[in-house]
Amino acid sequence: MAPSPAEGRPGEPTDQLSTAFLERLKSEPLGEMTVLDAGTGSGRVALALAPLCRAVVGVDRDARAIDEARRSAAAARLSNVRFVVGDIEVEEYAPFKPDLVVAYLCMSDAIAERAGRALRPGQVFAFVALHNDQWKETGRPSRFAYGETGVRRLLKKTGFTVEHLEVEREVKAFASVEEGLAAAIGLQERWKQDGRWFRYVKFLEDGGRTLTRAQLVVKARKA
Secondary structure, three states: OOOOOOOOOOOOOOOOOOHHHHHHHHOOOHHHOEEEEEOOOOOHHHHHHHHHOOEEEEEEOOHHHHHHHHHHHHHOOOOOEEEEEOOOOOOOOHHHOOOEEEEEOOOOHHHHHHHHHHOOOOOEEEEEEEEOOOOHHHOOOOOOOEOHHHHHHHHHHOOEEEEEEEEEEEEEEOOOHHHHHHHOHHHHHHHHHHOHHHHHHHHHHOOOOEEEEEEEEEEEEEO
16 A cells, blocks of 8 residues: 555645655656646645646545645636546556656555556656665665665666655754654554554664665656
C-alpha cells in the first residue's frame, strides 16, 4: 500500500511542492499532454499542473479527499481537471490514456508497474518518494521509503530509464531534548503506535539533536 500524500510530515502539511519536481515536469510539452496524478489526495499536484496541461486526471481511493479536490477545482474554475475515486495500486492506468504519470509522496512498486504498462516509449513517469533517511533518528525506515539503488532497480524492471534522481534533505538541529520533542509533536500519536516515538525519545536522551526529512525526486522515461 502506498502512503497518503501527507505521510511523514510533522505538524501541518506544507503547501510547498518540490521545486525540482515541478521544474523537471515543466521541461516536458505539458500543453499537449494528459497527466495522471496517481494518489492525488486533495488534488494539490493536479491543481498546480492543470493550468499548464491539456488535461489532468487525479485518482485516489479516499472519496472525501476527492470531494475536496473537486471543490477546489470548481473554485479555481479549472475545466481541464477531473478527479476520480479509484485504487491506484489495483486499477490499470491505460483507460485514462495518460501521456505522463506523476505520483507525489504516494509511491509504491505497484504504481511504477502500472505506469510502465500504461505509458508508451518516450513518455515520462515522475515522482517524489520518501527516502530511506526520512526520520532516520527513529531507527526505523518507513515501509514506504526507497533508496537510490532500490528505486533504480525498480524503474529498470518496469521499463524506465532514469533521467534525473536527487535526494532533497532537510536536517533540523535542536539545542535541547525539549526542542526535539516539540518538532515531532505532530507525529507523536502515530509514532507511539508503531514504536518510533520511544526510539526517538531515546535518541534525544542519548544526546542526539537532529530530525531528518528526506525525499527522492525522480524523473524516468519509458524505454
